[in-house]
Amino acid sequence: MMAVRTILGLLLTVGCLGVAGRRLFFLYKVGRTGQPTGPEHHFDLGSAVKAELVEVAAQKKLLKWTGPGIAHFAVFWGFMILLFTVLEAFGGLVNPQFQIPIFGNYPWFGFIEDLFAMLCVAAIAAFVVIRIKEAPAGLGRRSRFFGSHLGPAWFVLFMIFNVVWTLLAYRGASINAQRVNELAGTPDAPLKFLQGAFASQWFASAFHGLGEHTNEILETVLLLLSLAVLLGFTIFVTYSKHLHIFLSIGNVAYARRPRALGALLPVYSDGKKVDFEDPGDDDLMGVGKIEDFTWKGLLDFGTCTECGRCQSQCPAWNTDKPLSPKVLIMALRDHALTKAPYLLAAESSTANGEAAASADGATANGIPATAVAEAERPLVGPMGDEEAHVGEHGITGEGVIPFDMLWSCTTCGACVEQCPVDIEHVDHIVDMRRYQVLMESAFPEEAGIMLRNLEHAGDPWGLGASMRLEWAEPLDFEVRVFGAEGEDKIPDDVDYLYWVGCAGALDDTAKRTARAVATLLHEAGVEFMVLGEGESCTGDPARRMGHEFLFQMLAMQNVETLNEAGAKRIVVTCAHCYNTLANEYPQVGGHYEVVHHTTLLARLVAEKKLTPIQRVDASVTYHDPCYLGRHNRIFAPPREVLGAVPGAVLTEMPRTKERSFCCGAGGARMWMDENLGTRINQNRADEAIATKASLITAACPFCITMLGDGVAQRQQEGGATGVEVTDVAEVLLRSIRPDLAETGAAPGADPA
Amino acid sequence: MKIVVLVKYVPEPTATWKFAPDLTVDRAGVEGRLSELDEYAVEQAAQLAEKGVASEVVFLTVGPAKATEGLRKALAIGGNTAVHVVDDAIHGSCALGTSLVLAKALEKTGYDLILTGMASTDAELSIVPQMVADRLGINQGTFAGELSVDGSSVTIRRDTDVATERVTIALPAIVSVTDQTGEARYPAFKAIMGAKKKPITTMSLADLGLSADQVGWAAASTKVVDVAPTPARTAGTIITDDGTGGSQVADFLADRGFI
Numbered sequence A: 001m002m003a004v005r006t007i008l009g010l011l012l013t014v015g016c017l018g019v020a021g022r023r024l025f026f027l028y029k030v031g032r033t034g035q036p037t038g039p040e041h042h043f044d045l046g047s048a049v050k051a052e053l054v055e056v057a058a059q060k061k062l063l064k065w066t067g068p069g070i071a072h073f074a075v076f077w078g079f080m081i082l083l084f085t086v087l088e089a090f091g092g093l094v095n096p097q098f099q100i101p102i103f104g105n106y107p108w109f110g111f112i113e114d115l116f117a118m119l120c121v122a123a124i125a126a127f128v129v130i131r132i133k134e135a136p137a138g139l140g141r142r143s144r145f146f147g148s149h150l151g152p153a154w155f156v157l158f159m160i161f162n163v164v165w166t167l168l169a170y171r172g173a174s175i176n177a178q179r180v181n182e183l184a185g186t187p188d189a190p191l192k193f194l195q196g197a198f199a200s201q202w203f204a205s206a207f208h209g210l211g212e213h214t215n216e217i218l219e220t221v222l223l224l225l226s227l228a229v230l231l232g233f234t235i236f237v238t239y240s241k242h243l244h245i246f247l248s249i250g251n252v253a254y255a256r257r258p259r260a261l262g263a264l265l266p267v268y269s270d271g272k273k274v275d276f277e278d279p280g281d282d283d284l285m286g287v288g289k290i291e292d293f294t295w296k297g298l299l300d301f302g303t304c305t306e307c308g309r310c311q312s313q314c315p316a317w318n319t320d321k322p323l324s325p326k327v328l329i330m331a332l333r334d335h336a337l338t339k340a341p342y343l344l345a346a347e348s349s350t351a352n353g354e355a356a357a358s359a360d361g362a363t364a365n366g367i368p369a370t371a372v373a374e375a376e377r378p379l380v381g382p383m384g385d386e387e388a389h390v391g392e393h394g395i396t397g398e399g400v401i402p403f404d405m406l407w408s409c410t411t412c413g414a415c416v417e418q419c420p421v422d423i424e425h426v427d428h429i430v431d432m433r434r435y436q437v438l439m440e441s442a443f444p445e446e447a448g449i450m451l452r453n454l455e456h457a458g459d460p461w462g463l464g465a466s467m468r469l470e471w472a473e474p475l476d477f478e479v480r481v482f483g484a485e486g487e488d489k490i491p492d493d494v495d496y497l498y499w500v501g502c503a504g505a506l507d508d509t510a511k512r513t514a515r516a517v518a519t520l521l522h523e524a525g526v527e528f529m530v531l532g533e534g535e536s537c538t539g540d541p542a543r544r545m546g547h548e549f550l551f552q553m554l555a556m557q558n559v560e561t562l563n564e565a566g567a568k569r570i571v572v573t574c575a576h577c578y579n580t581l582a583n584e585y586p587q588v589g590g591h592y593e594v595v596h597h598t599t600l601l602a603r604l605v606a607e608k609k610l611t612p613i614q615r616v617d618a619s620v621t622y623h624d625p626c627y628l629g630r631h632n633r634i635f636a637p638p639r640e641v642l643g644a645v646p647g648a649v650l651t652e653m654p655r656t657k658e659r660s661f662c663c664g665a666g667g668a669r670m671w672m673d674e675n676l677g678t679r680i681n682q683n684r685a686d687e688a689i690a691t692k693a694s695l696i697t698a699a700c701p702f703c704i705t706m707l708g709d710g711v712a713q714r715q716q717e718g719g720a721t722g723v724e725v726t727d728v729a730e731v732l733l734r735s736i737r738p739d740l741a742e743t744g745a746a747p748g749a750d751p752a
Numbered sequence B: 001m002k003i004v005v006l007v008k009y010v011p012e013p014t015a016t017w018k019f020a021p022d023l024t025v026d027r028a029g030v031e032g033r034l035s036e037l038d039e040y041a042v043e044q045a046a047q048l049a050e051k052g053v054a055s056e057v058v059f060l061t062v063g064p065a066k067a068t069e070g071l072r073k074a075l076a077i078g079g080n081t082a083v084h085v086v087d088d089a090i091h092g093s094c095a096l097g098t099s100l101v102l103a104k105a106l107e108k109t110g111y112d113l114i115l116t117g118m119a120s121t122d123a124e125l126s127i128v129p130q131m132v133a134d135r136l137g138i139n140q141g142t143f144a145g146e147l148s149v150d151g152s153s154v155t156i157r158r159d160t161d162v163a164t165e166r167v168t169i170a171l172p173a174i175v176s177v178t179d180q181t182g183e184a185r186y187p188a189f190k191a192i193m194g195a196k197k198k199p200i201t202t203m204s205l206a207d208l209g210l211s212a213d214q215v216g217w218a219a220a221s222t223k224v225v226d227v228a229p230t231p232a233r234t235a236g237t238i239i240t241d242d243g244t245g246g247s248q249v250a251d252f253l254a255d256r257g258f259i
Ligand SMILES: Cc1cc2nc3c(=O)[nH]c(=O)nc-3n(C[C@H](O)[C@H](O)[C@H](O)COP(=O)(O)OP(=O)(O)OC[C@H]3O[C@@H](n4cnc5c(N)ncnc54)[C@H](O)[C@@H]3O)c2cc1C
Pocket: B006, B007, B008, B009, B023, B024, B025, B035, B037, B038, B060, B061, B062, B063, B091, B092, B093, B094, B095, B096, B098, B099, B102, B115, B116, B117, B118, B119, B120, B122, B123, B124, B125, B126, B127, B128, B129, B222, B223, B224
């Protein structure tokens, strides 16, 4: 009997692990077809360990969503502890009295094992409730599971449940069988968990009446059954989205730290930065085929759990556009797996020094026709593909990623922020855009105007450098302009170089903010200087559109200007300028201490260099610009500034700080038409209006334009009476120099 | 069929221009670009090449050394080769001089069809194509909003205030195109890199058989006597509608002879 059980068990184990192992090896080979990563993804033990502890062990990101977070925490730790129980079961295959050294058969250990098993069951019940309540069948696109594979998800829950109960039942029978041993005159045989393992005890009492012999048989049968369920589940996992059980550990270990937000990565080809002045002939410019992604990108796709947290926060998805970050990742994974046999054949034939498998030759090589057909699909679909849309069962259309899906992204980073397994959506989206722009010149046409303007005039509106000082003309003090007095270095008495930004210099509403900040700095006695005509666009919109070449040109030119002027400390009023100057210019040799005006103003208030005295009796709400908040974690300073203004009462919007909802302008969307779904800026403006605030504040000129348009729309319809959209700095100015504050509607929404 | 496109490298319109002591634009002190209106001609030529109508597209410019940048830009949009006529003696040429140089260069390159922009974005004379046509003694079509070419003729659509004309012109001919022909494509980085490998031939006045006294500042038929900055923009007139807004607007326009 024992021998049969051992042999059967071992055969089962070897067979199942063999199948699972083959699949994992295949997946490993698919991953190897990806490109090498740049240094941001190189392994760093310290940050990897920390991330594993925080994100995997402590489940910090999941716990941000309390209900599902706790349930997942329970399943995760339930399964971790269950591994001990599983180990005991494997031991039981050979020796019915097997115990794990140290843990032995102490009641506390039995108790913990059973407790966590029951937690697993409770969590499964919670998941069932969540899945029913949030089923796409009822909620449609509002469901975070819309577009996920629902069948397999239910099957996984069912299987986890089966793993738990079969193990407990086996333990129950095992208890009975051992009691039988004892009665049969082997009293030194250890009694397993008589007191502690309460759940196993339930099964033991249920089976007790069956008698000793039956329990012995039952023990063997249940042991084999539980192992079969477990091993079967393992195989299933390797073929399903539950692969994250294995892959997330690796994905978290190799993720960009602190997070894949802020700077975009340079364009890497073969793991090395592409030199746009003299690119190599074979350099990859972004991602045009699935195998152009790095192996870490492919690992991302495999790791997605289809949880839909990203989708639930995505501004594009929430305004009925054809982009869900989840569906995008899933589509890339499905495409990679379908195309895989083709990729692997191509890889081995190149390895043998032969030409890569051509589409025709491939079928002859025994590659499935589906793989060949998949290989012929463009990664990004053509513009105006009418078939392309995102349905409940994924994407239809010619391209793996429809054109409009790729271009709907505002790069707001809400998806990256939410993803519990550190998937780097924004980087992948921008990499695909890079290929589209640099190699195919395929992008929404209207954005071409902005690109041309950046190229020729150095600003997105095409107004030109000569207009860059007009904003300062109404000020009653002199703004110092670098070079105006013949200086070729920023003088020592200058505290900050004030980077005004294209909007601050050229957009009428933003000019007001530029003046407010200048006035406040002046009031506080901060010496500052501007570059005037020497400034040009930082390149942010070009970069986020994927036009890395143009970004590099603008960035290098600006860095040269800044370095020659000897700039050290820079203050900016635009969230995008802030992000680019602080996080991206180091990539092109520009290292400065960059501070956002809200941070500087908060500091000046704290140091009593600015004292808000005048009451501004108003209810205020604050919109976190994506590139200030999520991308750069500047949440507190703007709120501190508002908090210092007597009379101003801050009411937060429901979606705030890390979960702030994009205004719709990021990712160069500012320069593209928004004619799919509803308007993002309207969605956010309505949320702000709903707080009943009379002052809607933000800290980025583009957010202010977007929210201003949204509020103006409602005002035209007779709503939102008396609501103003303005920068935090202007509110502070009203409290410090009310005589200089410019209130009311901006002088015309469009720049001259 | 060989198409030659005349392209001008102009000072960037949004930049601040400075003038040299001889009252010509100080070209070294200002960024330049391919004249935006010439991009339309470049695009038309690129399309004709794609359609298989043109077997060869050459871009021709007369301009300072940096004008090669403009040629590279054109070559990124399409075309095969470019010719750059550069000579210090050309500095300060008027339209007569410029057209003479262009005509001589065209005789060298050969052509079946010459395409030009409707006007340059700097001097905006809109006369060079006419002068070139005259000097070469070939047919000319101006302000084409649309064009199509068959073996021996080019047919253009001209939109005037009173009528839309369709004109067929026997080749060889010179045709200037308007912005109605459609925006130039945005060249992909690949194409920009590819353009760096396309050949650009430089020619001097001597190569064209011209002498320095036929062109340039000294020989110019027009002389600039003075330059002054444009007066700053003044605030516009704001009419608040108190019931008479309509008639006030009408008066405003009538005063200025618009209605
Ligand atoms: C009063 C006045 C003074 C001037 N003074 C100077 C001066 O001091 N220094 C100076 O450099 N210029 C000067 N110019 C400009 C110069 O004379 C003209 O730029 C030149 O003759 C071409 O005329 P245009 O630019 O008006 O071309 P247009 O007739 O408007 O151009 C029509 C088309 O002709 C083609 N074309 C025009 N010029 C060229 C070219 N150079 N190469 C290739 N194709 C071309 C293009 O296809 C263009 O779209 C002056 C112009 C005027 C009106």
